[in-house]
Amino acid sequence: MQILSVSSLKGGVGKTSVTMGLASAALHQGVRTLVVDLDPHADTTTGLAVSRGTGTEVGKLLRDAKRADIHSHVARSGWVDLLPEGRRAEAKLDVVVGSALSAMYDRPDIRTRDMRRLKLLLDRVSGYDLVLIDCPPSLSGLTRIGWAASAGVLMVAEPSLFSVAGTERTMRAIRMFSNEYAPQLTSAGVVVNRTRADSAEHEYRLLEMERLYKDKLMIPVLEENPFWQQIQGAAYPVHQWPGDQVRDLARSFDQLLRQLV
Numbered sequence: 293m294q295i296l297s298v299s300s301l302k303g304g305v306g307k308t309s310v311t312m313g314l315a316s317a318a319l320h321q322g323v324r325t326l327v328v329d330l331d332p333h334a335d336t337t338t339g340l341a342v343s344r345g346t347g348t349e350v351g352k353l354l355r356d357a358k359r360a361d362i363h364s365h366v367a368r369s370g371w372v373d374l375l376p377e378g379r380r381a382e383a384k385l386d387v388v389v390g391s392a393l394s395a396m397y398d399r400p401d402i403r404t405r406d407m408r409r410l411k412l413l414l415d416r417v418s419g420y421d422l423v424l425i426d427c428p429p430s431l432s433g434l435t436r437i438g439w440a441a442s443a444g445v446l447m448v449a450e451p452s453l454f455s456v457a458g459t460e461r462t463m464r465a466i467r468m469f470s471n472e473y474a475p476q477l478t479s480a481g482v483v484v485n486r487t488r489a490d491s492a493e494h495e496y497r498l499l500e501m502e503r504l505y506k507d508k509l510m511i512p513v514l515e516e517n518p519f520w521q522q523i524q525g526a527a528y529p530v531h532q533w534p535g536d537q538v539r540d541l542a543r544s545f546d547q548l549l550r551q552l553v
């Protein structure tokens with residue numbers, strides 16, 4: 293079981309979008325996946341079309357980490373119902389639902405004991421090939437909880453100066469965190485999101501990222517896509533959305549997923 297945190301210390305660069313795109317690719321490739329929504333805003337839970345009231349919110353599970361069995365608390369993603377009937381039975385896309393309650397762990401001075409709560413829960417999980425943890429945009433308590441449970445951090449960056457600087461900070465933070473608390477933790481790669489082929493600035497930043505991150509820079513990069521917000525607003529998997537432009541985006545996520553699992 294591959295456990296990955298999707299992170300960036302800078303906000304709004306596309307962590308939730310990348311988590312959802314990879315979850316969509318996983319569903320279509322038959323990769324059994326659990327998504328953990330660690331962001332108190334719970335955007336991933338909404339985007340994955342989880343029915344209201346299903347599943348136990350992650351804040352409660354973290355509080356009860358010693359006893360809780362995640363298997364009986366996950367919610368099923370509504371995306372599974374959109375698959376052709378013959379494929380639904382074996383498909384598996386579950387969600388540990390996000391909630392504002394988890395914010396009680398989002399302290400910069402989180403205790404080591406609390407930091408291990410998700411790891412404790414995931415150590416007892418089986419039946420999934422992939423766990424994706426959508427983290428909030430800071431190195432506060434919840435991101436530390438996610439990293440302590442993960443084998444790798446998938447960083448998301450935009451081709452802009454501030455985002456490149458933010459990714460540098462994230463990489464340093466991963467190294468420090470790994471030295472101090474989580475020797476298993478590595479940088480799984482940098483996904484570049486929202487690139488525009490017609491932008492000279494983006495081209496320049498991409499070259500800079502190639503130089504800085506070398507083989508950690510993941511190919512393909514993800515382009516700015518005018519349909520993304522509409523797809524997410526409809527809580528739809530990108531692989532089910534019609535049209536060539538979206539099909540290319542779905543293919544990009546397929547290629548990224550194959551490198552990660």
Ligand SMILES: Nc1ncnc2c1ncn2[C@@H]1O[C@H](COP(=O)(O)OP(=O)(O)OP(=O)(O)O)[C@@H](O)[C@H]1O
Pocket residue numbers: 302303304305306307308309310331335427428429485486487514515516517518520521524
């Ligand atoms: N490739 C893209 N093309 C167009 N819009 C995009 C793309 N990626 C993300 N977006 C849009 O950008 C906004 C921010 O994306 P998202 O919520 O995934 O970022 P985030 O890093 O999870 O944010 P936060 O730090 O608040 O958790 C969303 O409205 C999303 O639809």
Ligand SMILES: [Mg+2]
Pocket residue numbers: 307308309331335426427
């Ligand atoms: Mg997000």
